[in-house]
Amino acid sequence: MAVYKRTYTRYSGPLTSERGRFAILPRYALESVLSSRFYTVAFMLALVPHLIALALIYFRSHIDALSGLGIDARALQILSIDGGFFLNLFIVETFISFFMVALLGPGLIAPDLANNAMPLYLSRPFSRVEYVIGKLSVLLAVTSLITWVPGLLLFGIQTALTGLSWSWDNLRVLVAILLGSWLWLLTISLIALALSAWVKWRPVAAAALFGIFFVSAGFGTVSNVLLLTRWGTLLNLSSAMRMVWRWLFLSETQYRIATPPFGTMPAWTGLVTLCAVCGLALLLLAWKIRPVQVVR
Amino acid sequence: MAFIELDRLSLSLGGRPILKELTGAYSGRCIGLLGPNGAGKTTLLQALLGFYPPTSGTARVLGLDVRTQIREIRHRIGYMPENDAFIAGMSAIRFVRMMAELSGLPPEAAMERAHETLFYVGLGEARYRPLGTYSLGMKQMAKLAVAIVHGPSMVILDEPTNGLDPAGRVRMIQLVREIRDTHDINLIISSHLLRDIEEFCDEVMIMKDGRVVTYCNLEEERRANRKFLQLETRGENSAFLEAAELLGCECAVDGRSRVKMVLPETVEIHDLYRLAQTHTTQIRRLQYKRDSLQDIFMKAMEAGKK
Numbered sequence: 001m002a003v004y005k006r007t008y009t010r011y012s013g014p015l016t017s018e019r020g021r022f023a024i025l026p027r028y029a030l031e032s033v034l035s036s037r038f039y040t041v042a043f044m045l046a047l048v049p050h051l052i053a054l055a056l057i058y059f060r061s062h063i064d065a066l067s068g069l070g071i072d073a074r075a076l077q078i079l080s081i082d083g084g085f086f087l088n089l090f091i092v093e094t095f096i097s098f099f100m101v102a103l104l105g106p107g108l109i110a111p112d113l114a115n116n117a118m119p120l121y122l123s124r125p126f127s128r129v130e131y132v133i134g135k136l137s138v139l140l141a142v143t144s145l146i147t148w149v150p151g152l153l154l155f156g157i158q159t160a161l162t163g164l165s166w167s168w169d170n171l172r173v174l175v176a177i178l179l180g181s182w183l184w185l186l187t188i189s190l191i192a193l194a195l196s197a198w199v200k201w202r203p204v205a206a207a208a209l210f211g212i213f214f215v216s217a218g219f220g221t222v223s224n225v226l227l228l229t230r231w232g233t234l235l236n237l238s239s240a241m242r243m244v245w246r247w248l249f250l251s252e253t254q255y256r257i258a259t260p261p262f263g264t265m266p267a268w269t270g271l272v273t274l275c276a277v278c279g280l281a282l283l284l285l286a287w288k289i290r291p292v293q294v295v296r
Numbered sequence: 297m298a299f300i301e302l303d304r305l306s307l308s309l310g311g312r313p314i315l316k317e318l319t320g321a322y323s324g325r326c327i328g329l330l331g332p333n334g335a336g337k338t339t340l341l342q343a344l345l346g347f348y349p350p351t352s353g354t355a356r357v358l359g360l361d362v363r364t365q366i367r368e369i370r371h372r373i374g375y376m377p378e379n380d381a382f383i384a385g386m387s388a389i390r391f392v393r394m395m396a397e398l399s400g401l402p403p404e405a406a407m408e409r410a411h412e413t414l415f416y417v418g419l420g421e422a423r424y425r426p427l428g429t430y431s432l433g434m435k436q437m438a439k440l441a442v443a444i445v446h447g448p449s450m451v452i453l454d455e456p457t458n459g460l461d462p463a464g465r466v467r468m469i470q471l472v473r474e475i476r477d478t479h480d481i482n483l484i485i486s487s488h489l490l491r492d493i494e495e496f497c498d499e500v501m502i503m504k505d506g507r508v509v510t511y512c513n514l515e516e517e518r519r520a521n522r523k524f525l526q527l528e529t530r531g532e533n534s535a536f537l538e539a540a541e542l543l544g545c546e547c548a549v550d551g552r553s554r555v556k557m558v559l560p561e562t563v564e565i566h567d568l569y570r571l572a573q574t575h576t577t578q579i580r581r582l583q584y585k586r587d588s589l590q591d592i593f594m595k596a597m598e599a600g601k602k
Binding site: 009010011012013014015016018021024028111112114115116117119120121122123124125126127290291292 | 342345347367368370371373374375377379380381382383384385390394395397398399400401402405409412442446447479480
């Protein structure tokens with residue numbers, strides 16, 4: 001019978017598992033993302049640094065092949081594929097993943113809240129936690145594909161090209177790629193979701209996300225200068241992340257501040273800052289993601 | 297079996313008590329929830345959906361406790377909220393399908409039922425349009441589709457005819473009646489419109505200040521009230537009234553020709569016409585004072601004041 005001739009009947013078929021139900025939200029969101037040319041182009045561009053890194057890793061191991069082609073590749077000989085190489089790659093990726101989150105994040109929760117869709121989601125066997133995990137996994141899935149997943153691939157390729165001894169000597173890099181990426185992605189994703197829930201208006205939420213990163217960085221520097229302290233550095237989230245990156249990739253427990261007042265900061269303070277920001281974002285989400293808002 | 301049971305259910309929001317020790321078991325197929333603004337109707341519905349945890353006491357929906365089994369309850373409930381609730385950029389089919397999947401339907405079944413349900417509510421031709429472009433009436437129908445797409449055992453409709461034009465209202469009433477009559481579904485409908493509740497519901501719960509002040513079966517009320525008559529006679533009526541009293545009627549004469557009469561169960565109106573013919577009394581007007589829902593509502597409000 002044609003679909004349009006059917007009438008309403010009760011459903012008596014099988015039900016899906018409750019465990020994976022949060023994955024419905026990212027599936028729908030990713031369908032939208034992938035159907036957009038803009039996002040596809042942005043995603044491809046985000047992979048460019050990894051492609052460059054791949055080329056460098058490959059040619060570093062095949063300098064003779066380049067010489068054979070008549071290309072002077074002596075400069076590559078001073079390039080060392082180690083923690084520093086991956087650190088620089090991930091500092092670039094920090095900014096690219098931030099821009100990807102800024103593109104996607106504000107549009108995830110704001111439309112649901114602005115259109116009062118929360119009662120519809122939460123009147124189903126679907127909790128607030130699952131909702132947040134579902135939305136978060138959209139950002140984590142997309143940004144993972146441009147950070148730690150290609151990072152691990154590069155690590156694997158370098159291992160294949162140079163042998164297991166390199167891998168063993170640089171095991172720290174592997175851990176740093178995973179831990180550092182997850183920490184950064186969680187931080188920016190949670191901030192983006194919290195702003196999306198708080199502001200409810202996509203362009204303003206995106207602007208607020210940029211504001212948090214760039215204005216707070218400026219505010220931190222000014223605080224350092226005016227109050228003659230170094231702790232203002234922690235207001236700059238990318239500096240906080242850089243402290244953690246350097247700690248993870250290079251074992252540097254002290255972070256050198258490059259702007260006045262010069263000095264050092266313990267790297268763990270960056271980790272604490274990022275964790276605190278994540279906690280704050282979760283609190284904001286817990287406050288805003290409710291089936292109905294109680295007006296006192 | 298009662299499908300809603302309230303056991304000293306109290307709920308406070310922002311420190312203000314909204315529901316106050318509600319107790320009762322309600323088994324009507326379609327229950328209308330009435331009350332003035334701020335009576336606690338929507339809060340009660342939202343408490344049944346687990347949106348707010350009870351401050352004290354509890355409620356059971358379809359035999360499941362809202363405190364401990366809210367997930368199971370939500371599997372079996374459909375909810376149509378009062379206000380606009382949708383995602384503006386999404387097409388109706390995609391939105392309804394997603395909601396069906398969130399209720400646990402596999403993707404293929406969800407897609408099939410989304411199509412069926414949107415045709416059922418009359419949005420078949422507009423199902424690929426973004427919800428943001430829908431008229432108010434279409435949005436109401438889309439909300440109804442979302443509420444029933446997963447085939448729930450109980451549907452909660454909050455102001456289903458809100459903002460509908462007369463044709464839309466008639467369509468909504470038809471659909472809700474059809475759902476009530478042809479499917480094994482319990483309905484709770486909250487509305488300000490007494491006429492709608494009369495159209496939809498067989499039982500009515502009237503709330504005021506966070507308490508249930510009246511719960512009645514509309515059909516029984518109507519049947520009871522049908523025995524209360526107001527007559528206007530012409531000519532001598534004393535013999536007619538005596539004969540009526542002998543039949544067991546209670547009569548009260550108001551002036552010379554107006555009579556108020558309560559009939560016993562065994563006496564029907566045609567018996568009175570026969571008596572009037574026998575005693576040559578003309579019955580010029582006869583109306584049974586049918587307590588409308590408005591009367592029941594007003595009485596409940598008065599009782600609430602006392």
